[in-house]
Amino acid sequence: MSDPLRLGIAGLGTVGVGVVRIIRQQAALLSARTGREITISAVSARSKGRDRGISLSGYAWEDDPVTLATRDDVDVFVELMGGEDGPAKDATEAALKAGKHVVTANKAMLAIHGQALAELAESKGLTLRYEAAVAGGIPVIKTLFEGLAGNEIKRVMGVMNGSCNYILTRMENSGKTYQEIFAEADGLGYLEADPQLDVGGIDAAHKLAILSSIAFGTKVDFDGIQLEGIERVSIEDITAAADMGYKIKLLGVAQKTGRGLEQRMQPCLVPETSPLGQLDGGTNMVVIEGDAVGQIVLRGAGAGEGPTASAVMADVCDIARGWSGSVFGQPAASLETAQSAQSQAAAPYYLRMALVDKPGALAKIATVLGEAGVSIYRMRQYEHDAPSAPVLIVTHKTTHAALEAALENMQGTGVLAGEPVALRIEEV
Amino acid sequence: MSDPLRLGIAGLGTVGVGVVRIIRQQAALLSARTGREITISAVSARSKGRDRGISLSGYAWEDDPVTLATRDDVDVFVELMGGEDGPAKDATEAALKAGKHVVTANKAMLAIHGQALAELAESKGLTLRYEAAVAGGIPVIKTLFEGLAGNEIKRVMGVMNGSCNYILTRMENSGKTYQEIFAEADGLGYLEADPQLDVGGIDAAHKLAILSSIAFGTKVDFDGIQLEGIERVSIEDITAAADMGYKIKLLGVAQKTGRGLEQRMQPCLVPETSPLGQLDGGTNMVVIEGDAVGQIVLRGAGAGEGPTASAVMADVCDIARGWSGSVFGQPAASLETAQSAQSQAAAPYYLRMALVDKPGALAKIATVLGEAGVSIYRMRQYEHDAPSAPVLIVTHKTTHAALEAALENMQGTGVLAGEPVALRIEEV
Numbered sequence: 001m002s003d004p005l006r007l008g009i010a011g012l013g014t015v016g017v018g019v020v021r022i023i024r025q026q027a028a029l030l031s032a033r034t035g036r037e038i039t040i041s042a043v044s045a046r047s048k049g050r051d052r053g054i055s056l057s058g059y060a061w062e063d064d065p066v067t068l069a070t071r072d073d074v075d076v077f078v079e080l081m082g083g084e085d086g087p088a089k090d091a092t093e094a095a096l097k098a099g100k101h102v103v104t105a106n107k108a109m110l111a112i113h114g115q116a117l118a119e120l121a122e123s124k125g126l127t128l129r130y131e132a133a134v135a136g137g138i139p140v141i142k143t144l145f146e147g148l149a150g151n152e153i154k155r156v157m158g159v160m161n162g163s164c165n166y167i168l169t170r171m172e173n174s175g176k177t178y179q180e181i182f183a184e185a186d187g188l189g190y191l192e193a194d195p196q197l198d199v200g201g202i203d204a205a206h207k208l209a210i211l212s213s214i215a216f217g218t219k220v221d222f223d224g225i226q227l228e229g230i231e232r233v234s235i236e237d238i239t240a241a242a243d244m245g246y247k248i249k250l251l252g253v254a255q256k257t258g259r260g261l262e263q264r265m266q267p268c269l270v271p272e273t274s275p276l277g278q279l280d281g282g283t284n285m286v287v288i289e290g291d292a293v294g295q296i297v298l299r300g301a302g303a304g305e306g307p308t309a310s311a312v313m314a315d316v317c318d319i320a321r322g323w324s325g326s327v328f329g330q331p332a333a334s335l336e337t338a339q340s341a342q343s344q345a346a347a348p349y350y351l352r353m354a355l356v357d358k359p360g361a362l363a364k365i366a367t368v369l370g371e372a373g374v375s376i377y378r379m380r381q382y383e384h385d386a387p388s389a390p391v392l393i394v395t396h397k398t399t400h401a402a403l404e405a406a407l408e409n410m411q412g413t414g415v416l417a418g419e420p421v422a423l424r425i426e427e428v
Numbered sequence: 429m430s431d432p433l434r435l436g437i438a439g440l441g442t443v444g445v446g447v448v449r450i451i452r453q454q455a456a457l458l459s460a461r462t463g464r465e466i467t468i469s470a471v472s473a474r475s476k477g478r479d480r481g482i483s484l485s486g487y488a489w490e491d492d493p494v495t496l497a498t499r500d501d502v503d504v505f506v507e508l509m510g511g512e513d514g515p516a517k518d519a520t521e522a523a524l525k526a527g528k529h530v531v532t533a534n535k536a537m538l539a540i541h542g543q544a545l546a547e548l549a550e551s552k553g554l555t556l557r558y559e560a561a562v563a564g565g566i567p568v569i570k571t572l573f574e575g576l577a578g579n580e581i582k583r584v585m586g587v588m589n590g591s592c593n594y595i596l597t598r599m600e601n602s603g604k605t606y607q608e609i610f611a612e613a614d615g616l617g618y619l620e621a622d623p624q625l626d627v628g629g630i631d632a633a634h635k636l637a638i639l640s641s642i643a644f645g646t647k648v649d650f651d652g653i654q655l656e657g658i659e660r661v662s663i664e665d666i667t668a669a670a671d672m673g674y675k676i677k678l679l680g681v682a683q684k685t686g687r688g689l690e691q692r693m694q695p696c697l698v699p700e701t702s703p704l705g706q707l708d709g710g711t712n713m714v715v716i717e718g719d720a721v722g723q724i725v726l727r728g729a730g731a732g733e734g735p736t737a738s739a740v741m742a743d744v745c746d747i748a749r750g751w752s753g754s755v756f757g758q759p760a761a762s763l764e765t766a767q768s769a770q771s772q773a774a775a776p777y778y779l780r781m782a783l784v785d786k787p788g789a790l791a792k793i794a795t796v797l798g799e800a801g802v803s804i805y806r807m808r809q810y811e812h813d814a815p816s817a818p819v820l821i822v823t824h825k826t827t828h829a830a831l832e833a834a835l836e837n838m839q840g841t842g843v844l845a846g847e848p849v850a851l852r853i854e855e856v
Contacts, residue, residue, distance in 0.1 A: 147742050
């Protein structure tokens with residue numbers, strides 16, 4: 001049996017406490033599986049006095065995470081504070097400079113500073129691991145990085161923010177508006193302190209940027225993501241989509257095209273019978289498509305004490321086994337700069353609009369679509385009492401440019417009652 | 429960049445050819461990801477002359493896999509011949525004795541000889557890896573062994589034989605009998621040369637035995653599996669189960685109970701809305717439940733050239749990175765001997781029977797069930813033309829012993845028209 005692997009843990013929120021619990025309760029299992037004892041030398045958090053439901057008396061306390069990260073009795077710095085800058089980044093850099101491996105759950109830090117941190121770690125021959133940063137307990141980093149290492153990855157997709165999926169699922173099941181369910185979720189404590197991180201799609205986009213880098217051998221490029229949150233998803237669209245056999249999900253999609261790397265995080269329609277369409281509530285799902293393996297679907301809890309701590313421990317165990325490797329799947333210096341491509345790939349679209357109740361209104365819309373080269377696959381006009389008629393259209397595959405042109409030209413027809421809604425249908 | 433990692437590949441069927449293709453086509457990707465070139469020194473197969481659609485002229489040919497496995501220019505022996513004994517086992521042993529790492533897709537060999545091979549490998553400080561042996565392209569070994577290393581595993585379940593799932597799905601969709609669809613699948617080449625390996629559940633049970641060992645730290649115990657194939661699944665049961673909201677799957681389940689390790693591979697009912705219930709056709713799914721992570725679901729292609737070769741390459745890449753470790757998740761010498769427990773855990777059951785068309789017949793059955801302590805949850809009696817009445821019963825959770833007693837006592841009631849069918853309902 002080798003020497004113990006000694007951790008310094010900064011951040012004792014839900015996840016930090018979960019990690020401490022696993023290390024205590026599963027000590028025998030962990031040493032059987034890794035061949036080493038895993039111990040905690042020291043911990044750090046903002047408030048020393050807070051009751052966290054576990055005793056920390058066996059561990060040294062450091063007020064300053066940088067001091068913790070550089071202690072002589074720490075082999076691995078476990079960063080669970082969060083935040084893209086500030087103490088998390090300072091302590092991570094200090095740890096790497098002091099020759100410590102790092103395990104982090106910090107998606108924001110990696111999405112923004114991942115390249116610099118990876119270069120620093122690799123220049124020192126150290127490991128920086130972050131399974132917990134993406135999709136909680138689902139071992140998606142390991143799957144992409146290692147399990148599918150023999151594949152050229154074609155596409156990565158995922159529902160990676162449980163709060164958004166909870167809100168969309170609750171809207172559908174209750175028939176209530178976005179505003180009502182947002183307030184409900186906020187009241188239940190399901191949202192980040194800054195809810196925009198969740199509902200604005202930022203948290204999920206951080207995760208997508210990390211997955212893209214591993215999948216396509218490009219530098220993490222958060223700014224290259226075409227980003228739209230769920231705030232504008234209406235209950236009318238959820239209901240209408242369901243009526244056409246679809247669900248609306250905040251879906252992240254990354255794929256390499258002839259024009260570059262396309263990364264989107266936006267509300268999309270997916271078939272209700274697909275695994276993504278069947279994903280209700282706070283669960284996460286990641287779909288990976290490789291040239292050899294075909295499609296792999298991974299599903300599990302995307303957040304919470306146990307799942308996230310489980311992912312942190314996977315990284316800790318790999319380090320205990322002495323396994324090291326590039327941070328993003330290949331040496332950071334060899335990662336290409338992503339050529340950000342706006343979505344050029346053709347896709348079917350869902351359109352919802354209200355038309356003034358005049359004969360020939362629908363024909364005008366059909367004409368405009370046809371002239372722009374947008375072909376109609378299915379159409380449904382609802383019976384109505386109001387002076388405008390709700391119309392749903394599912395198009396055949398079309399480019400975004402053609403669709404934009406059609407939407408533009410509709411404005412001149414005089415038959416629109418309000419703004420049309422257009423949502424991409426992702427083929428899954 | 430380190431020295432190249434040199435492979436010797438024995439077995440050039442579908443999977444072997446797939447591995448050769450990946451190594452050629454993805455050479456740049458593989459060396460970027462592992463830091464080493466991956467090369468093939470020599471190959472071996474039964475027939476040298478056969479056209480495999482790829483040129484093998486760059487590789488030395490060995491008629492004898494044992495000779496291949498021990499060549500000086502081979503670092504890793506890749507065993508893709510199959511068969512629990514014979515050349516596969518001889519060559520694997522020879523490779524390990526000669527100091528070569530081994531990668532294999534051979535579930536039968538591991539299910540029967542896994543413990544001895546693991547002890548041999550570990551005594552030499554070598555790695556024996558087998559991601560391709562279970563669920564094809566799905567990285568389930570890696571997930572269980574590494575991704576969930578911080579978890580005490582509670583239960584592992586899976587649909588791990590695509591041919592059986594294809595047959596059951598086709599029966600449901602077509603309304604045809606088992607015999608008709610079996611003949612169809614056989615004609616399409618979907619079944620093993622010995623179809624009993626598929627439809628008898630043996631292939632899937634081999635896989636379950638391997639997963640159990642990693643999950644629970646026990647020696648592989650294929651003989652301890654309670655095994656039943658799909659030959660007795662009738663179209664009547666598939667239709668009736670669907671009517672009650674269930675699907676019938678050949679489901680493997682392993683869990684540790686107070687009495688020991690329970691391993692079952694048998695047709696079970698699962699809710700049609702669960703991920704397992706929604707798994708149609710030849711796809712595989714593995715569900716893993718850990719104390720920290722909760723439930724993780726993995727889905728993908730369970731067979732075929734690309735998916736299986738993808739899994740082989742994951743193992744090869746890990747070895748190229750210099751990662752070694754215990755064969756079954758912890759040192760083979762520390763694995764416990766499994767105490768095989770027949771299913772004692774209570775479960776709901778599905779019962780289908782035909783009753784003679786006499787007043788009070790159903791009451792007699794209900795009485796017998798009640799006397800045995802089996803409580804009825806739902807019951808459905810169908811209208812009928814025949815002199816007997818079809819009846820479906822879903823019980824509350826009951827022990828297998830109580831159910832057996834009830835079925836026994838039904839024989840004395842004089843109201844049964846034919847043998848009742850009883851199938852376990854797995855709570856997923």
